[in-house]
Structures are given as C-alpha cells and as structure tokens.
Amino acid sequence: MSRPLLQLALDHTELNAALLSVEALKESVDIIEAGTILCISEGLNAVRTLRKVCPNHTLVADLKVADAGETLAEQAFGAGANWMTVICAAPIATVAKAHSVAQKYQGEVQIELFGRWTLEDARAWRDIGVKQAIYHRGRDAQASGQSWSKEDLNNMAALAELGIALSVTGGITPADLHLFKDIPVHAFIAGRALSDAAEPARIAEAFHQQISAIWGNK
Numbered sequence: 001m002s003r004p005l006l007q008l009a010l011d012h013t014e015l016n017a018a019l020l021s022v023e024a025l026k027e028s029v030d031i032i033e034a035g036t037i038l039c040i041s042e043g044l045n046a047v048r049t050l051r052k053v054c055p056n057h058t059l060v061a062d063l064k065v066a067d068a069g070e071t072l073a074e075q076a077f078g079a080g081a082n083w084m085t086v087i088c089a090a091p092i093a094t095v096a097k098a099h100s101v102a103q104k105y106q107g108e109v110q111i112e113l114f115g116r117w118t119l120e121d122a123r124a125w126r127d128i129g130v131k132q133a134i135y136h137r138g139r140d141a142q143a144s145g146q147s148w149s150k151e152d153l154n155n156m157a158a159l160a161e162l163g164i165a166l167s168v169t170g171g172i173t174p175a176d177l178h179l180f181k182d183i184p185v186h187a188f189i190a191g192r193a194l195s196d197a198a199e200p201a202r203i204a205e206a207f208h209q210q211i212s213a214i215w216g217n218k
C-alpha cells in the first residue's frame with residue numbers, strides 16, 4: 001500500500017482566516033481544499049485566490065455538486081481547481097457531465113460518499129471514468145455520536161477493490177489513523193484538527209508520523 005497523502009480542508013467562513021491556515025500549513029500538506037463552507041461563504045473567489053497562493057499544490061473545490069454538473073465544473077476548473085467533488089446522490093448524468101469537463105482540464109471528479117449509495121452506484125461511477133471517491137463521516141453525524149464502524153471499513157475495502165482511489169474524512173485526528181490500517185487510503189482530509197490547532201504545523205507533523213508508522217514512507 002502506498003503512503004496516504006494529507007489534505008487540508010479549509011472550512012472557514014472568511015477567506016482571510018482560511019489564508020492564515022494556509023500560510024501556517026501549506027508546506028506541511030500535499031493537497032489543499034476550498035471546503036464547502038468556504039466556497040459557499042466566499043464563492044469561487046476562494047478557489048481563484050488559493051490557486052494564486054498555492055500554485056503547485058493539488059487544489060480541490062469541494063462543491064458537493066448535485067446538479068448542473070457541466071456548468072459548475074466549468075466554474076470550478078476554470079477557477080483553478082484540479083479536483084471537484086460531486087455528491088453521491090447526484091444523477092449519473094450529472095456525474096458524467098462533470099467528469100467530461102474535468103477531463104478537458106486534466107482534472108478529476110471525486111464522488112463524495114454520504115448517506116445512501118451502493119456498490120452498484122460505485123461501479124457506474126467507475127465505468128464512466130471516475131477514479132476517486134471520498135468516504136465521509138459528516139460533521140453533524142459525528143456530533144450526534146456516529147463513529148467509524150466495521151461496516152464503514154468493509155465499504156472502504158470494497159470500493160478500493162473496485163479500483164477507486166479513496167480519501168477518508170470527517171473529524172479525523174492523528175489518533176484515528178490506525179483504524180484504517182488495512183485500507184489503501186489515497187488521502188486523509190483534515191479540517192478542524194489542523195485549522196483549529198494552537199500549533200497547526202505540529203499536528204500536521206503528527207499526521208505524517210502516524211502515516212509513516214502505519215503505511216511506511218513510500
């Protein structure tokens with residue numbers, strides 16, 4: 001299994017606050033995400049600004065698109081995103097339109113897995129060319145006490161078996177990473193654990209140490 005990457009999710013309501021996190025963490029993370037909260041609060045200007053500030057990072061527009069796949073993908077990739085999220089409940093036509101625009105920009109669509117979806121859906125996404133998905137424990141679900149279950153781990157393994165590169169997110173901390181030790185995770189996405197930390201770079205280092213201890217350095 002190759003070494004999972006570390007993705008910083010920026011879920012600030014103000015771009016200036018997000019940029020402070022970026023300044024503190026950009027050297028410590030592999031991927032930067034304009035989170036849904038940031039995109040809704042500040043619009044695609046957040047993606048455009050992050051592209052300028054981090055010209056060499058992989059940049060994600062976490063729009064969780066449900067419809068108008070072509071138009072929204074044009075907006076996201078045109079603003080400088082490399083990857084854009086589409087919600088798993090979106091019609092396959094929306095996924096296909098977004099994927100086709102992503103290809104035009106040499107980008108990728110990531111399917112955001114919340115709530116209800118099936119492995120049959122996952123095969124349909126894969127069959128139209130989608131390569132990535134995000135396994136997500138929602139922030140509200142976490143707050144209501146939902147933890148990572150055996151069923152989650154089985155679902156992750158089944159998705160990886162289909163050849164889908166899987167990112168994992170939802171209140172993840174360095175202490176949680178061992179739970180996923182048997183899963184070929186592509187990236188761990190962390191928001192609050194990094195941005196809300198008193199010493200963000202130290203927490204990023206703790207993520208990397210745990211990743212190296214579990215998955216090695218390659």
Ligand code: 5RP
Pocket residue numbers: 009010011035036062139169170171172189190191192193
């Ligand atoms: C919320 C998101 C978040 O960006 C993602 O869950 C990471 O944030 P946190 O680590 O704070 O849960 O997509 O919908």
